[in-house]
Amino acid sequence: xxxxxxxxxxxxxxxxxxxxxxxxxxxxxxxxxxxxxxxxxxxxxxxxxxxxxxxxxxxxxxxxxxxxxxxxxxxxxxxxxxxxxxxxxxxxxxxxxxxxxxxxxxxxxxxxxxxxxxxxxxxxxxxxxxxxxxxxxxxxxxxxxxxxxxxxxxxxxxxxxxxxxxxxxxxxxxxxxxxxxxxxxxxxxxxxxxxxxxxxxxxxxxxxxxxxxxxxxxxxxxxxxxxxxxxxxxxxxxxxxxxxxxxxxxxxxxxxxxxxxxxxxxxxxxxxxxxxxxx
Numbered sequence: 001x002x003x004x005x006x007x008x009x010x011x012x013x014x015x016x017x018x019x020x021x022x023x024x025x026x027x028x029x030x031x032x033x034x035x036x037x038x039x040x041x042x043x044x045x046x047x048x049x050x051x052x053x054x055x056x057x058x059x060x061x062x063x064x065x066x067x068x069x070x071x072x073x074x075x076x077x078x079x080x081x082x083x084x085x086x087x088x089x090x091x092x093x094x095x096x097x098x099x100x101x102x103x104x105x106x107x108x109x110x111x112x113x114x115x116x117x118x119x120x121x122x123x124x125x126x127x128x129x130x131x132x133x134x135x136x137x138x139x140x141x142x143x144x145x146x147x148x149x150x151x152x153x154x155x156x157x158x159x160x161x162x163x164x165x166x167x168x169x170x171x172x173x174x175x176x177x178x179x180x181x182x183x184x185x186x187x188x189x190x191x192x193x194x195x196x197x198x199x200x201x202x203x204x205x206x207x208x209x210x211x212x213x214x215x216x217x218x219x220x221x222x223x224x225x226x227x228x229x230x231x232x233x234x235x236x237x238x239x240x241x242x243x244x245x246x247x248x249x250x251x252x253x254x255x256x257x258x259x260x261x262x263x264x265x266x267x268x269x270x271x272x273x274x275x276x277x278x279x
Contacts, residue, residue: 001278002037004053008256009043012061014137019258024059026267027274031057034275054078055278059256061086061135080274085232086255092132092165094231094253101230104223106170106241106249113159113166121148124170129154132165135254144171169251174243175213180259180266181224183234184276187269188221189262196261213242220248227253234273 005028013020028038039053043060051072056079058069069083088094098105109120110132121127129151131141141163145151151168158166179190192210220240227250228236237257241249259266 001035001055002039002053003031003274003278004051004056004058005031005038005040006046006056006058006060006065007040007042008059009062011137012043012135013258014139016258016260019260019263020059023256023259023263023267023270026263027057027270030267030271031274034271055274056080057274058083058086061255078278080277081233081235081255085234088231089233089253089255090132090134091130091167095132095167095169097230098227098250098253103227103230104247104249106172106251108167108169111155111166111168113155113163116152116155118148118152120168121145121151124168126171127151128167128169128171129158130167130169131158131163132167133163172241172243172249172251173207174241174247174249175210176207177215177220177240177242178237179220179224179240180237180257180262181221181228182266182269182273183225183228183236185269185273187266188217188224189259189266190215190217190220191261207241211244213244214246215242216246223248223250231255234277235270 007024008020010017031038043062043065046065046068054077056077058079058081066083066087069079073079073083088097092110095108095110107124126146129143129145136142143154145154155166176193177190178193181188194210224238231253233255235256236253238253239251241251
């Protein structure tokens with residue numbers, strides 16, 4: 001059977017180009033071992049009107065490419081991750097869905113960057129300002145605001161950059177965990193990024209020294225799987241804060257991350273997930 005495999009554009013892999021390429025290549029290799037033939041495409045060179053393959057695995061995030069994939073899905077193709085699911089992971093879209101579903105997330109507001117409201121920063125206290133229209137691409141797409149003045153300045157800078165929306169998310173102190181999962185396979189892996197020297201921008205330092213608060217693995221996995229199902233992504237990763245009393249707050253969810261600390265094992269499960277979705 002013939003598959004299309006779409007690689008992620010490099011600027012959508014900030015400080016992570018090699019790792020994202022590695023998990024794509026390993027997944028493709030596992031699929032070929034299973035007997036699949038694969039046409040590989042660069043995200044910025046996808047044939048807009050002649051994607052003939054009816055089964056696609058994709059790490060793409062470009063708005064135009066996602067529209068192509070969504071149309072392909074609407075015409076009966078199988079796409080993993082779904083173009084609709086990837087769009088659900090754009091931060092404002094994601095937070096609306098998580099808030100509506102009452103997923104455990106820190107207090108937050110979705111705002112328009114050209115209409116700053118200082119009172120929202122006063123309500124939240126120290127918080128994170130995150131671009132809402134897309135994933136994080138540059139370090140400046142996530143910024144810490146200790147007070148309303150700095151927060152409003154960050155929003156104004158986003159507006160100048162053409163970023164229309166932002167998420168204000170209350171800072172929660174605790175241990176930061178990263179996790180990776182593949183729905184339908186049982187695969188789930190979590191770790192402390194400091195222990196693996198795994199960081200894009202070094203924001204983990206804001207949480208201070210690791211305290212190693214107790215983690216209920218099954219509860220963490222259930223939270224991650226529920227969120228992935230809500231967002232319609234089969235191959236996912238994310239971040240949670242675990243507080244001293246064991247409360248877990250989901251602070252981010254990503255479509256098809258790098259799986260860098262566990263990619264040799266993860267690639268086989270990802271290939272199985274794609275196979276089961278097709279068959």
